[in-house]
Amino acid sequence: MHEYSMTTMIVEAVLEEARRHGAEKVLEVELAIGEFTFLNPEQVEFWYKVLSERESLLKGSKLKIEMRKGSVRCLNCGYEGNITLLDDPAYHMIVPTLLCPECGGTVKIVSGRECTIKRIKLLGR
Amino acid sequence: MNPGMKDVVKAEEGEVYDVELEADILESNRRIAEENRSLLRTYNVTAVDVMGPTGTGKTTLIEGMIRLLKGRFRIAVLKGDLTTTIDAETIIRHGVEAVPINTGKECHLDANLVRKALQKLRLEDLDLIFIENVGNLICPAEFPLGSEKRVVVVSVTEGPYTIVKHPFIFMEADVIVINKIDLAEAMGVDVDKLRADAEKINPRAKVVPTNCRSGEGVEEVVKALGLM
Structure with missing residues (x-):
């Protein structure tokens, strides 16, 4: 939904880092997107292509996106792992729940909200 | 210059090298949200973020809560919208302060906009701030603002599947309001089913069915938020 503004921030952060290193070109950007963000990787890729074309430092660079699974922790029994998915026959769709699969308590999301620039590959000047 | 900071090591001409960044783009919003939270705590102000789709009754709910709480708390409202100040004008008729926040094209409020809006208020003269988010059931979940409690409002007129189709925003909620229950029959929507989905x-989260226009259920929302 807000892939455009997020990708703008990614591009700015990469440009800043590349300039700080006095690089000639950015060759590649590696991004990790968490399961619980609202970012669609295809739309991020689309905007990256559009925005990177405008910047000579970024022109032609590749964007690699890794989708990262998130995790939850139970506030009651300490269960840690994937979020529980309920297959709801009434809707024929899978609905995530904060219900703990072990004890029926409530879990909290502990990871999977990130949109992290992991590393960038630069060409020296 | 900090003597601990060495010069940046630069690559030779034509050399390809990796820079480990590990920079989370969403982290900056979360950091500002935490700053907002501690600022509000310093002044002993409780902030409640109200989220939900356009036309679901967020402003009407806030008006109802103001009616119930005006005598007890000094209240202000931050009102997010893409454009216009229509809702903020509705709010100030209740004799409370309102700060309109126009996001332009952005689909949600972020912590930085809220920080700027908070600077327009005298926090020492306030007890309670309602932050009405942009009408949207997706994006606001990604951007915490620094509020103490989060309310998500949906209504029966959005149909029977609103909650299961947008599960993640409901995971962020402390209170889930199902509004316009007076129209449930006409809409052919089962309020109990919506409640079961939310639960x-x-x-x-505490789930509260309401008819915000008549005021039905608003007191229960206020109680669920611990304000009464």
Whole structure:
């Protein structure tokens, strides 16, 4: 939904880092997107292509996106792992729940909200 | 210059090298949200974030809560919208302060906009701030603002599947309001089913059916927020 503004921030952060290193070109950007963000990787890729074309430092660079699974922790029994998915026959769709699969308590999301620039590959000047 | 900071090591001409960044783009919003939270705490102000789709009754709910709480708390409202100040004008008729926040094209409020809006208020003269988010059931979940409690409002006129189709925002909620229950029959929507969906996705949240126009259920929302 807000892939455009997020990708703008990614591009700015990469440009800043590349300039700080006095690089000639950015060759590649590696991004990790968490399961619980609202970012669609295809739309991020689309905007990256559009925005990177405008910047000579970024022109032609590749964007690699890794989708990262998130995790939850139970506030009651300490269960840690994937979020529980309920297959709801009434809707024929899978609905995530904060219900703990072990004890029926409530879990909290502990990871999977990130949109992290992991590393960038630069060409020296 | 900090003597601990060495010169940046630069690559030779034509050399390809990796820079480990590990920079989370969403982290900056979360950091500002934490700053907002501690600022509000310093002044002993409780902030409640109200989220939900356009036309679901967020402003009407806030008006109802103001009516109930005006005598007890000094209240202000931050009102997010893409454009216009229509809702903020509705709010100030209740004799409370309102700060309109126009996001332009952005689909949600972020912590930085809220920080700027808070600077327009005298926090020492306030007890309670309602932050009405942009009408949207997706993006606001990604951007915490620094509020103490989060309310998600949906209504029967959005149909029977609103909650299961947007599970993640309901996971962020402390209170889930199902509004316009007076129209449930006309819409052919089962309020109990919506309630069951909400409870299934987020067993921690309190679910309150309301008719915000008549005021039915608003007191229960206020109680669920711990304000009464």
